[in-house]
Amino acid sequence: MGKVGIIGVGQSNFVRQYPGSIRELAFEGFKDAMNDADISTSDIDASVICSAPEYDKQRSPAGIFAEYLGLNPQPTFYVESLCSSSSMGLRLAYSLVKSGLHDVVAIIGFQKMSEISSSESQERMGRGADIQWESPFGTMMPAYYAMYARAHMDAYGTTLEDLAQVRVKAATYGQMNEKAVYRKPVTAEMFSDPENRMSGPVASPLRVGDCCANADGSSCIIVANEEKARTFCNKPVWILGLGAATASVNLAGRDLFTGLTVGKQAADQAYQMAGVSPKNIDVAEVHDCFTIAELMAYENLGFAKPGEGKELIRGKETYKEGTIPINVDGGLLSKGHPIGATGGSQIRTIVLQLRDEAGEIQVRRPEIGLVHNIGGVGLYGSVTILGR
Amino acid sequence: MKKEMDDRFKKFGTVSFTAITKTNDFIGHLENGRVMGTRCKDCGLEFFPPRADCYHCFSSHMEWFEVSGTGKLITYSQLQFGPVGFEDDLPYAIAILDYGNFKVFGRIAGDIPEDEITLGMEMETKVTRLPNNQLSYVFQKT
DSSP states (O other): OOOOOEEEEEEOOOSSSSSSHHHHHHHHHHHHHHHHHHHHHHHHHOOEOOOTTSSSSSSHHHHHHHHHOTTTTSSSEEOOBTHHHHHHHHHHHHHHHHTSSSSSSEEEEEEGGGGHHHHHHHHHHHSSOOTOOOOOOGGOOHEEEEEEEEHHHOOOOOOOHHHHHHHHHHHHHHTTTTTTOOSSSHHHHHHHHHHHHGGGEEETEGGGGGBOOOEEEEEEEEEEHHHHHHHOOOOOOOEEEEEEEESSSSGGGOOOOSSSSHHHHHHHHHOOOOOGGGGGGEEOOOOBBHHHHHHHHHHHHTOTTTOOOHHHHTTTTTTTTTSSSHHHHHHHHOOOOOOHHHHHHHHHHHHHHHHHGGGHHHHHSSSSEEEEEETTTEEEEEEEEEEO | OOOOOOOGGGBBSSSSSSOTTTTTHHHHHHHTOOOOOETTTOOOOOEOOOOOOOTTTTOEEEEEEEEOOOOEEEEEESSOOOOOOOOOGGGGGEEEEEOOEEEEEEEEEESSSSSGGOOOOOEEEEEEEEETTTTTEEEEEE
């Protein structure tokens, strides 16, 4: 059985308010990936559409996208796992290709979050938790991650300054990413200035600057079996390892509050499948929906021991020149987080790195890259390992 | 005659997103001042939040037990912004108590200032009636 390769990657600009409909938004990411792959729609024999529900009114978006993108009459599939939807879409596409059922599959992730207000959006996201037993208390994503931040700080001495430094790093690279929604510099001083918006309290201990922004955006990844990948593409990037896990939605059903078990379990599976260990990873994208999420990811992925994630950011080891460059495209904190498009955007960044086409943020000759994508408050976890 | 549906669960919390569940008696117990979980009669596993079905032995024979004594505060967060429908409650703190066999997700009582909350403190889970006449429970100091 041959390998599965990525032959095209693309994404739209991530923006606060996209001036078009969801099908037009999806077209932007798809077109970018099709130009990258330099193939025609008839070469694609199935599509996988990924998003979280209830941000727009379209039921069954897969059908409308297949029509609008010129992918009729090929079959299409809809995948939903909140913020990890398009990574799970890649997992489905991998199995479709690996099984021999399809040869070339396009994974299109999208989200148009601006159709509803920010507080409505928080309500939707709060309902990505347990609606029967948690949501009636008025839950929302920043507060859930804030509970993890509080536990991590209490157990390991992680500080608010450490969290601020994660955002400072994100902004360093966000300024270089023309597709990012937030492109201004951020300094640690902004977090200690009560007049600055970054320091504003959201859900203790997290502040405005600790949280990524909602955005509208789309992404597209095109995968192919080994034979077609070699035919269509002179620099295919191979899928070496995949891992995925779930955990109790209700936090009352969990035992760990200083890390995400799904991140660790997915990573362990992906490392085993790829036959590599954390020290073999040359560049990584991790799910930094909140600053604390990035520090926990360092630990859950084995780049640092539990509690020692803060040492990596203090030593600038996750900057481009460091021992393990992480989120050097600005991460979710700078790019913005259009839920269903995020995983595809992370995969795109690593593919460009492995093709030596990442421009200003290019890491020196990476051989193996990793993508860590989390859905909800660590209820879905996906880790993908890619190699040239 | 049209059969009346038991939709008591719509009374749970500031805004309930569920009206009908097999664990509706949870609301009846709140009305009587008790926070209750369920225990599987066949294998003895205890559940909070309450469940109608046991995933361990697939039994649906459940009995109620009271969440009594104290639990240890594992973590919390105080919200300055809330979702649609919760604006009038702000600020409020969501938290988790560890009772050993199970954990309870809920809110810390609104009259406890944030600087008096420390992780590891022992707290009790008590029934509360909200200003909009809904029923809920809160964590109180012992």
